[in-house]
Amino acid sequence: MAELGWTGLLIPEEAAGLGLCLGEVAALHEEIGRASIREPLVVTALLAARAVALGHNDRLRTEKLPGIISGNLTATLAWLGESTGLDTTNVGPVAVRSDSGWQISGTARYVPLANSVDAYIVAARSSDGILLFFLDDLTHVSIDSAALSDGTSQGNLTFDGLTVPPESVIADPEHGSSLLDDLLDIARVAVSAELLGNMQQVLDMSLTYLRQREQFGRSIGSFQVLQHKAVDLYIQIELARTALWRAVETIEAGADPNARAMTVSAAKWRCSEAGLSVVQQGIQFHGAIGYTDEYDLSLYVHRTIVLATFLGNARAHRARYAKLFISSEGKS
Amino acid sequence: MTEVDYNAMPDEEFRDMLRNFIEKECPASLRYQGRRVRWKEIKPWTLKLSKKGWLAPAWPVEHGGMGLDIEKMVAYHDIFDSAGVSRAPDMGIVMIGMLLIRFGSDAQKKYYLPRILACEDIWCQGYSEPGSGSDLASLRTKAILDGDHWVVNGQKIWTTVAQDATDIFMLVRTDPTAKKQEGISFLLARMDTPGITVRPIRTLGGEEEFCEVFFDDVRIPKENIVGNINEGWTMAKTLLGFERLTIGSPKFAMIAFGSLKELAREKGLFDDPVFVNDFIKLKMDIDDHVGTYRRYADALKHGGSLGPEMSILKIVSSELYQRVTELMLEVAGEQGPHLGPSNFGNASIDPLGYYFFSRPGTIYAGSNEIQRNILAKAVLEMPSQ
Numbered sequence: 001m002a003e004l005g006w007t008g009l010l011i012p013e014e015a016a017g018l019g020l021c022l023g024e025v026a027a028l029h030e031e032i033g034r035a036s037i038r039e040p041l042v043v044t045a046l047l048a049a050r051a052v053a054l055g056h057n058d059r060l061r062t063e064k065l066p067g068i069i070s071g072n073l074t075a076t077l078a079w080l081g082e083s084t085g086l087d088t089t090n091v092g093p094v095a096v097r098s099d100s101g102w103q104i105s106g107t108a109r110y111v112p113l114a115n116s117v118d119a120y121i122v123a124a125r126s127s128d129g130i131l132l133f134f135l136d137d138l139t140h141v142s143i144d145s146a147a148l149s150d151g152t153s154q155g156n157l158t159f160d161g162l163t164v165p166p167e168s169v170i171a172d173p174e175h176g177s178s179l180l181d182d183l184l185d186i187a188r189v190a191v192s193a194e195l196l197g198n199m200q201q202v203l204d205m206s207l208t209y210l211r212q213r214e215q216f217g218r219s220i221g222s223f224q225v226l227q228h229k230a231v232d233l234y235i236q237i238e239l240a241r242t243a244l245w246r247a248v249e250t251i252e253a254g255a256d257p258n259a260r261a262m263t264v265s266a267a268k269w270r271c272s273e274a275g276l277s278v279v280q281q282g283i284q285f286h287g288a289i290g291y292t293d294e295y296d297l298s299l300y301v302h303r304t305i306v307l308a309t310f311l312g313n314a315r316a317h318r319a320r321y322a323k324l325f326i327s328s329e330g331k332s
Numbered sequence: 333m334t335e336v337d338y339n340a341m342p343d344e345e346f347r348d349m350l351r352n353f354i355e356k357e358c359p360a361s362l363r364y365q366g367r368r369v370r371w372k373e374i375k376p377w378t379l380k381l382s383k384k385g386w387l388a389p390a391w392p393v394e395h396g397g398m399g400l401d402i403e404k405m406v407a408y409h410d411i412f413d414s415a416g417v418s419r420a421p422d423m424g425i426v427m428i429g430m431l432l433i434r435f436g437s438d439a440q441k442k443y444y445l446p447r448i449l450a451c452e453d454i455w456c457q458g459y460s461e462p463g464s465g466s467d468l469a470s471l472r473t474k475a476i477l478d479g480d481h482w483v484v485n486g487q488k489i490w491t492t493v494a495q496d497a498t499d500i501f502m503l504v505r506t507d508p509t510a511k512k513q514e515g516i517s518f519l520l521a522r523m524d525t526p527g528i529t530v531r532p533i534r535t536l537g538g539e540e541e542f543c544e545v546f547f548d549d550v551r552i553p554k555e556n557i558v559g560n561i562n563e564g565w566t567m568a569k570t571l572l573g574f575e576r577l578t579i580g581s582p583k584f585a586m587i588a589f590g591s592l593k594e595l596a597r598e599k600g601l602f603d604d605p606v607f608v609n610d611f612i613k614l615k616m617d618i619d620d621h622v623g624t625y626r627r628y629a630d631a632l633k634h635g636g637s638l639g640p641e642m643s644i645l646k647i648v649s650s651e652l653y654q655r656v657t658e659l660m661l662e663v664a665g666e667q668g669p670h671l672g673p674s675n676f677g678n679a680s681i682d683p684l685g686y687y688f689f690s691r692p693g694t695i696y697a698g699s700n701e702i703q704r705n706i707l708a709k710a711v712l713e714m715p716s717q
C-alpha cells in the first residue's frame with residue numbers, strides 16, 4: 001500500500017502526500033474493510049505521518065516524512081494512559097524540562113504495532129501542556145506487547161526517564177493538545193469507515209448463505225424470521241453510513257473541534273455497535289460453520305472486534321458525546 | 333457403591349457436602365473458564381468425582397448414579413454452576429448413559445455403564461452432518477447390514493471433542509425408502525474402528541472444540557444397535573427430553589457473570605452508574621431465569637411433565653450468556669480484543685475467550701430460531717406458515 005502512496009493519504013501534495021480529502025479517505029477505508037485487508041494504514045498514515053506533516057518541526061518533516069510515506073520507516077502513535085479515555089486529558093507519558101531538552105517517563109498503553117515499528121510519535125503531558133515527540137532511539141523504552149484477535153498486536157511502552165533533545169519536538173505545549181485531538185478524530189473516521197465496509201461484507205456473505213443453504217427442503221432465507229433479522233442489519237448499516245458521512249461532511253466543512261468531536265463520536269459509536277451486532281447475527285445466520293475459524297466470516301469477526309475497540313469503543317464514545325452535548329445544550 | 337440416600341438429606345447439608353468437596357478438590361484452573369476444557373486437563377478432577385460416586389447425579393442408584401430427585405438435581409447443578417466448575421466431556425453421562433438405561437439391552441448396560449462411570453470411555457455425539465443441521469432427520473450417513481456387521485459410510489460434522497473420544501453414538505440411515513424420520517437407527521462405535529477418520533476444526537476462539545468424522549466402509553458389530561432397527565429417531569427425541577433441563581441451566585451465564593463482577597471490581601466500575609445499571613439488569617435477568625428454571629423443575633417434581641415450554645430456558649440461558657460476555661468484552665476496554673487471559677488489577681480474565689465461547693449456545697442443541705418455532709407452534713398454538 002505504501003507503494004501506492006497511500007500512507008500519504010491526507011498529506012498535502014507539496015509534502016509528497018496524495019492530498020486526498022477526508023471523503024476519499026473514508027471511501028478507501030470502506031473498501032479496505034470490505035476486503036478485510038490488514039494494512040495498518042490508519043496507524044501509519046493517519047496517526048504517524050499526519051502528526052509529522054501537521055507538526056511544527058520542519059527538519060523532521062523533511063527528513064522523516066518521505067520515509068514514512070514510502071513505507072521505509074514505519075511509525076505509530078503512543079499516547080494513552082492508564083484510564084480508558086478518548087481525549088487528551090488521558091495522555092499517559094509525562095515530560096519534564098531538563099538541561100538537554102525533555103525527560104520522558106511514564107507509560108503509554110495499548111499502542112498499536114508497538115513492537116513492530118521503527119519510530120514512535122509520543123504524546124506526553126508537561127506542566128505547560130501536551131507535547132508530541134518523534135522518537136526512533138528506543139534504548140530506554142520497554143515494550144510489553146499483546147496479540148489481538150485479528151492477528152495484529154498492541155503494547156504498552158514504558159519510558160524510564162528517557163532524555164529527548166528539543167529537535168525531536170513535533171508539537172510544543174501550545175499546540176500538542178489540539179494536534180493530538182485532530183489526529184485521533186480523523187483516524188476514528190477512517191476506522192468507522194473500515195467498520196462500515198466490514199459490516200457490508202458480512203451482510204452480503206450472509207445473504208448469499210441464506211439463499212444457498214437449504215434445510216427442511218427450502219432455502220433458509222425463505223424463513224421470515226431470518227429475513228427480518230437480515231433487514232434489521234441492513235437498517236443498522238444504513239444508519240451507520242449516515243453517521244459516518246455526517247462526520248466526514250462536518251469536518252470537511254471546517255467544523256470547530258467540539259462539533260468535530262461530537263460527530264466523530266456519533267459515527268464511531270454507531271459503527272462499533274452496529275459492526276458487532278452484524279458479525280454476531282452473521283455467525284447466527286451461518287449456524288455452526290459461522291463459529292469456525294476456517295470460514296471467511298471469521299476474518300471479519302476478528303477484525304470487527306479489534307476495530308470496534310480501537311480509538312474508543314461504543315460505550316466510551318457515547319460518554320464523550322454525552323459530555324459534549326450536556327455542556328453545550330444541557331443547560332439551556 | 334455408597335449407600336447414602338441423598339434425597340433424604342436436608343437440602344443445606346447436601347449443598348454443603350458438595351460445596352466443601354469442590355472447594356477442597358477442584359483446582360482453580362478448572363473454575364471460571366471462558367473456554368471448553370479438554371479431557372486431559374479435567375480428567376483428574378473427574379476421577380475424583382467418579383470415586384465419590386458423584387459423577388452421574390441423574391442415573392438411578394442401581395446403575396451407580398446418585399439417583400437424585402429433581403429437587404436435589406437442581407441443587408447439585410446450582411452448586412457446581414455457582415462455583416464455576418468446568419464441564420468434563422460428559423456426553424457419556426448425560427446422553428448415551430441415560431439412553432442405555434432406558435433403551436439399552438442388558439448386555440449393553442452391563443458393559444458400557446461401568447466404563448462410563450470409571451471414565452474409561454469418553455463418548456461423542458454423531459448426529460449432525462454437513463447437509464443436516466436443524467433438519468437433522470434428513471441425515472444421509474448410511475448403515476447396511478452385511479452378515480454380523482453394519483457397514484457405515486458417510487460423514488458427521490461438529491462432533492464435539494471427537495478427537496478425545498473413545499466411542500461415538502450416532503444416528504444413521506438404515507432404510508432409505510421410508511419416511512425420513514422412520515428410516516433412522518441408533519448405533520454405537522469404537523472410534524478406533526478401521527475406516528473412521530477424525531479431523532479437528534478450529535473455532536473462532538482458536539480452540540479445536542469440534543471435528544469432522546468420516547466413515548469409510550466402517551464395520552460395526554451387529555449388536556451395537558440401541559433399541560430396534562429404524563427406531564433411532566424416537567429414541568434421539570427422548571434423549572433431547574433428558575437434556576432439556578441441563579441445556580437450559582443458568583450455568584454459563586452465572587460463570588461469566590462471576591468473571592464480569594471480578595473485572596468490574598478490579599477496574600473500579602462499580603463507581604460508574606452507567607455500568608452499574610447494565611450490570612444490575614443482567615443480574616436481575618439471571619435471577620429471574622434461575623427462578624423460572626426452579627419453577628419448572630418444581631413442576632416436574634410434583635408430577636408435571638417436561639413440556640415444550642422448557643424451550644424458554646434454553647433461549648433465555650444462551651442469550652443471557654451472550655449478553656454477559658458482550659458487556660464484559662466492552663468494559664474490558666482496550667484489553668477486550670486481547671487473545672488469552674490478561675491482567676485486570678489482581679485478576680486474570682479472558683473476556684475475548686468468554687465472548688467467543690458464548691457464541692454457539694444459540695446455535696447448538698436446537699437453534700434459538702428452532703426453539704422459538706417450537707414455542708410458537710406447541711405453546712402459543714400459532715398456525716403454520
Ligand SMILES: Cc1cc2nc3c(=O)[nH]c(=O)nc-3n(C[C@H](O)[C@H](O)[C@H](O)COP(=O)(O)OP(=O)(O)OC[C@H]3O[C@@H](n4cnc5c(N)ncnc54)[C@H](O)[C@@H]3O)c2cc1C
Nearest residue numbers: 223284287288457459460465466490491492692696699701
Ligand atoms: C459448538 C458446537 C458444538 C456442536 N456439537 C455437536 C455434537 O457434538 N454433535 C452433533 O451431532 N452436532 C453438534 N453440533 C451441531 C449442531 O447441532 C448444529 O449446529 C445445529 O443443529 C444447527 O445446524 P447447522 O449448524 O447446520 O445450521 P443450519 O441448520 O444450517 O441453520 C442456519 C441458520 O438457519 C436457521 N434456521 C434453520 N432452520 C430454520 C427454521 N425452520 N426457521 C428459522 N430459522 C431456521 C438456524 O437457526 C440458523 O440460524 C454442534 C454445534 C456447535 C456450534
